[in-house]
Amino acid sequence: MPNMRKILVTSALPYANGHIHIGHLVEYIQTDIWVRFQKLRGNRCVYMCADDTHGTAIMLRAKQEGISEEELIAKMQRAHVADFAAFHVEFDNYGSTHSPENRALCEEIWAAIRKAGMVHEQEVEQLYDTVHGMFLADRQVRGTCPRCRAADQPGDNCSACGAHYSPSELLDPVSVASGTRPEVRTHPHLFIDVDKQHAFLDEWTQTGGHLQPEIANYLKAYFLNEPLKDWDVSRPAPYFGFEIPDSPGNYWYVWFDAPIGYIASTWEWCKRTGEDFDGWWDERKGGETEIHHFIGKDITYFHTLFWPAMLKVSRFSLPRKIRIHGFLTVDGAKMSKSKGTFVLASTYLKHLDPSYLRYYYAAKLSDRVDDIDLNLDEFAARVNSDMVGNIVNLASRTARFAGKTGLAAEYPEDGGLFEQAARDGAAIAEAYEACDYAQAVRLILAAGDRANKYIEDRAPWNLKKEGRIEELREVCTVGLNLFRQLAVYLAPVLPELARRAGELLGEPIEHWRQSEEPLLGAAIGKFAHMMKRVERSKVERMIADSAEPVEEAPAAPGPPPPADSDEPLRREPLAEECAFDDFQKVDLRVARVLTAEPVVGADKLLKLTLGLGGEVTRTVFAGIKQAYEPEQLVGQLVVCAANLKARKMKFGLSEGMVVASGPGGKDVFLLRPDPGARPGQRVH
RNA sequence: GGGCCCGUAGCUCAACGGUUAGAGCAGCAGACUCAUAAUCUGUUGGUUGCAGGUUCGAAUCCUGCCGGGCCUACCA
Numbered sequence: 001m002p003n004m005r006k007i008l009v010t011s012a013l014p015y016a017n018g019h020i021h022i023g024h025l026v027e028y029i030q031t032d033i034w035v036r037f038q039k040l041r042g043n044r045c046v047y048m049c050a051d052d053t054h055g056t057a058i059m060l061r062a063k064q065e066g067i068s069e070e071e072l073i074a075k076m077q078r079a080h081v082a083d084f085a086a087f088h089v090e091f092d093n094y095g096s097t098h099s100p101e102n103r104a105l106c107e108e109i110w111a112a113i114r115k116a117g118m119v120h121e122q123e124v125e126q127l128y129d130t131v132h133g134m135f136l137a138d139r140q141v142r143g144t145c146p147r148c149r150a151a152d153q154p155g156d157n158c159s160a161c162g163a164h165y166s167p168s169e170l171l172d173p174v175s176v177a178s179g180t181r182p183e184v185r186t187h188p189h190l191f192i193d194v195d196k197q198h199a200f201l202d203e204w205t206q207t208g209g210h211l212q213p214e215i216a217n218y219l220k221a222y223f224l225n226e227p228l229k230d231w232d233v234s235r236p237a238p239y240f241g242f243e244i245p246d247s248p249g250n251y252w253y254v255w256f257d258a259p260i261g262y263i264a265s266t267w268e269w270c271k272r273t274g275e276d277f278d279g280w281w282d283e284r285k286g287g288e289t290e291i292h293h294f295i296g297k298d299i300t301y302f303h304t305l306f307w308p309a310m311l312k313v314s315r316f317s318l319p320r321k322i323r324i325h326g327f328l329t330v331d332g333a334k335m336s337k338s339k340g341t342f343v344l345a346s347t348y349l350k351h352l353d354p355s356y357l358r359y360y361y362a363a364k365l366s367d368r369v370d371d372i373d374l375n376l377d378e379f380a381a382r383v384n385s386d387m388v389g390n391i392v393n394l395a396s397r398t399a400r401f402a403g404k405t406g407l408a409a410e411y412p413e414d415g416g417l418f419e420q421a422a423r424d425g426a427a428i429a430e431a432y433e434a435c436d437y438a439q440a441v442r443l444i445l446a447a448g449d450r451a452n453k454y455i456e457d458r459a460p461w462n463l464k465k466e467g468r469i470e471e472l473r474e475v476c477t478v479g480l481n482l483f484r485q486l487a488v489y490l491a492p493v494l495p496e497l498a499r500r501a502g503e504l505l506g507e508p509i510e511h512w513r514q515s516e517e518p519l520l521g522a523a524i525g526k527f528a529h530m531m532k533r534v535e536r537s538k539v540e541r542m543i544a545d546s547a548e549p550v551e552e553a554p555a556a557p558g559p560p561p562p563a564d565s566d567e568p569l570r571r572e573p574l575a576e577e578c579a580f581d582d583f584q585k586v587d588l589r590v591a592r593v594l595t596a597e598p599v600v601g602a603d604k605l606l607k608l609t610l611g612l613g614g615e616v617t618r619t620v621f622a623g624i625k626q627a628y629e630p631e632q633l634v635g636q637l638v639v640c641a642a643n644l645k646a647r648k649m650k651f652g653l654s655e656g657m658v659v660a661s662g663p664g665g666k667d668v669f670l671l672r673p674d675p676g677a678r679p680g681q682r683v684h
Numbered sequence: 685g686g687g688c689c690c691g692u693a694g695c696u697c698a699a700c701g702g703u704u705a706g707a708g709c710a711g712c713a714g715a716c717u718c719a720u721a722a723u724c725u726g727u728u729g730g731u732u733g734c735a736g737g738u739u740c741g742a743a744u745c746c747u748g749c750c751g752g753g754c755c756u757a758c759c760a
Binding site for chain 1: 687689698707708717718722725753754
């Protein structure tokens with residue numbers, strides 16, 4: 001095979017801190033399709049992945065669950081591997097960054113970076129949790145924003161006013177780990193002088209087609225137009241990771257060793273299979289190997305700047321392409337636990353066939369960085385009409401006739417349909433190669449349409465009635481061969497469909513070439529459904545199953561609940577004493593939200609219709625838009641000030657207020673009556 | 685604030701600067717009955733976000749605006 005390419009493919013390493021969800025699966029399905037395509041084409045292609053296991057988050061979670069880090073990551077790896085396998089994502093090796101191979105490679109690459117004179121030491125100020133005896137990452141500290149004084153903000157920027165700051169600037173910082181106030185400490189960190197590779201990165205990112213054009217532009221405009229900042233790659237003990245050999249007490253930051261896991265996983269695979277490791281990764285011996293990394297846009301700069309710089313100074317090969325995809329939204333919005341759209345892989349599998357999702361993602365994915373949306377109505381509609389109604393239907397409506405006749409010995413006249421679809425194979429292959437799966441699917445479906453029309457025109461059911469068996473056999477031979485072509489083309493997306501098609505036709509689908517020559521003379525097996533229709537009710541059950549109705553309670557063996565801060569009281573001191581009669585003047589009532597809608601022209605207001613029971617309603621404009629989605633409020637009980645004098649606003653008359661706490665913006669918390677309360681009841 | 689990307693039919697998306705902007709789904713009307721309420725035919729539907737500019741010619745190139753998503757290095 002002189003033209004056989006040697007290709008090594010990776011997906012980003014999933015973090016061992018959480019389970020695989022349908023957002024992750026965009027990437028693994030995208031990559032798996034590409035790998036299966038390459039294998040089907042006869043190229044030598046291997047797919048490497050691993051769990052990303054290091055870092056503070058893993059330490060904290062292990063502590064929370066009362067197990068060792070090693071136990072935690074072993075458990076997670078088992079779960080990840082099972083989820084991927086269930087979605088037909090097939091790795092050649094699935095390793096772990098917590099492996100001896102990875103440690104050895106980290107040491108080797110580190111030595112090369114040292115040798116290139118790219119490491120220096122510098123003091124870093126960080127918050128330190130005295131209870132756990134550890135430094136905290138920015139996100140593990142929360143506190144009051146120094147600018148707008150919003151409470152409970154993360155350590156790097158404020159979600160209320162958008163201010164950026166360092167954790168030590170928070171007014172009353174609290175460690176997420178222990179709930180105590182951390183102190184500021186300094187510690188020497190090791191930095192990689194990435195800018196020493198600036199000229200190389202200018203060239204590598206902008207030429208050679210390694211990156212999508214929008215990514216190259218982004219890097220050029222944002223990072224490469226000025227000196228690259230040094231990269232802090234060490235963390236002081238305790239840290240779950242690898243200790244830096246020439247800097248005792250310091251550990252490599254998780255993002256240093258994570259991408260090296262790609263190489264380590266390959267090494268594991270080589271040891272297991274007897275493959276020549278250097279032939280895959282060493283740039284001197286593996287020069288013919290194409291390396292392709294599939295990643296999400298959120299980790300672009302690690303893979304397009306740091307990673308090439310690391311590889312450049314070591315003996316390892318640079319990637320041929322980094323293929324970057326967007327995020328997944330569900331029904332047009334970010335995945336949400338409360339809406340039930342944060343669907344775990346394992347939850348999906350309880351309700352739906354993984355092939356549905358593989359097909360749907362394929363139909364939506366292009367070579368661009370755009371986000372893709374999982375629209376649940378469209379999901380069901382497309383699977384049913386494209387796969388069941390169009391493709392599988394071809395087999396379904398001919399296989400039963402063909403069970404009796406078998407396939408003809410010579411391929412009949414079909415008006416050029418088989419030949420056209422065979423010719424389309426080139427364009428379909430090109431689309432797969434370019435990761436434009438949506439285009440490939442479009443071409444495949446068009447061929448399916450033509451085939452269905454052919455069957456319609458030749459009406460095999462009439463041929464059978466009239467006893468014209470020869471003609472019937474011919475029509476079935478055409479229909480099933482057209483179906484088989486499409487099964488070959490779809491095999492990267494739907495390996496299970498391809499397997500069943502191979503079973504029906506008595507010849508497994510193993511190579512793209514099978515789309516070029518018709519299958520003749522074969523007996524046809526007993527037809528069984530290859531894909532069931534999607535039932536909308538099952539989709540709904542999956543969403544219901546994913547919904548978390550209440551805020552997730554912290555795990556039982558976790559740290560003690562954080563002490564409540566005195567910040568709210570300091571921020572807004574208690575009001576002057578008032579008499580009972582004064583209190584009585586405010587008539588607070590339980591009300592049900594009947595309608596809720598955004599107000600055109602107002603970015604903070606929702607217009608609510610509140611029902612006080614019977615026919616009594618109040619229209620209220622409430623400044624809660626940034627904190628609540630209208631649809632999550634409808635039907636809910638709230639408390640309203642019902643006798644407040646109506647106030648004319650720009651958008652209409654507001655006839656009361658809903659009762660809520662919080663500083664404003666996204667931090668607004670409605671008071672809600674416990675179940676049992678009824679609209680109209682007065683609050684005493 | 686700065687940057688990247690996106691905006692085309694009700695929905696999801698096509699359309700090397702070049703005929704009258706297309707397809708699937710949904711809708712409507714019909715046909716068919718082999719097939720998983722599948723299929724086939726016909727059909728409705730557009731000021732290509734808005735306003736300028738370049739050009740013989742713009743959905744496509746340029747500028748500005750509007751709207752949406754994302755990123756903004758020690759966050760995984």
